Amino acid sequence: MGALVERDLLGEDDVAALAGLAARVRGLAGAALLTGVGAGEAAAVAREVEALTARLAARRRTAPPFAASGGIDTAAGERRMDRQVGNPVTGPLNPVAPPVDLEVTSDGIVRGEFTLGPVYEGPPSYAHGGVSAMVLDQVLGMAAAATGTPGMTANLELRYRRPTPLGVPLLVEAKASRVEGRKVYAAGTIAAPDGRVTVEATAMFVMPQRFVVSKY
Known part of the structure; x- marks a missing residue:
């Protein structure tokens, strides 16, 4: 099993913004699959997507983040994660997820x-x-x-x-x-x-x- 990686904990505003981004990328994937535009337009859009990808990759985390819950685990006295927002099935931040x-x-x-x-x-x-x-x-x-x-x-x-x-x-x-x-x-x-x-x-x-x- 690989070593555990420290995860960033996101607040509600960050989760909402990144979930919106993931939803647009999800829509982009569907549009790319079903598009009927010609080769020239497809190539032009690909260049734009490449530029946007570079903007997002300019600052990268080492692992998908978690969303922090407001609750406290009283047994351990530590704050616990509410959900894995990068989950490939349920994660609102993961464009691969339906979700x-x-x-x-x-x-x-x-x-x-x-x-x-x-x-x-x-x-x-x-x-x-x-x-x-x-x-x-x-x-x-x-x-x-x-x-x-x-x-x-x-x-x-x-x-x-x-x-x-x-x-x-x-x-x-x-x-x-x-x-x-x-x-x-x-x-x-x-x-x-x-x-x-x-x-x-x-x-x-x-x-x-x-x-x-x-x-x-």
């Missing part, structure tokens, strides 16, 4: 509605199976963390029941089924707007012996 907006209910169910666009296409008009796996891994991990025993994915098994459509609201849900020491078992699904399940998943997560973690 998926998730909530954890009082009974430990993790649930969210999200829509996947053309950049996530696998079979024509349907989501790539790896994208479904990524989303379910995240949601199952959050369900495991909701038990108070957060961990890393040790096993992830998926059953693709039918194609997952693009461009429509999808529902993802997961819940932990049992905890055995440092192991947590969870199950979850992705469902289409008609309620039919497109992907089912089960997973086992293991909390490492020495685990320093932010909340999902």
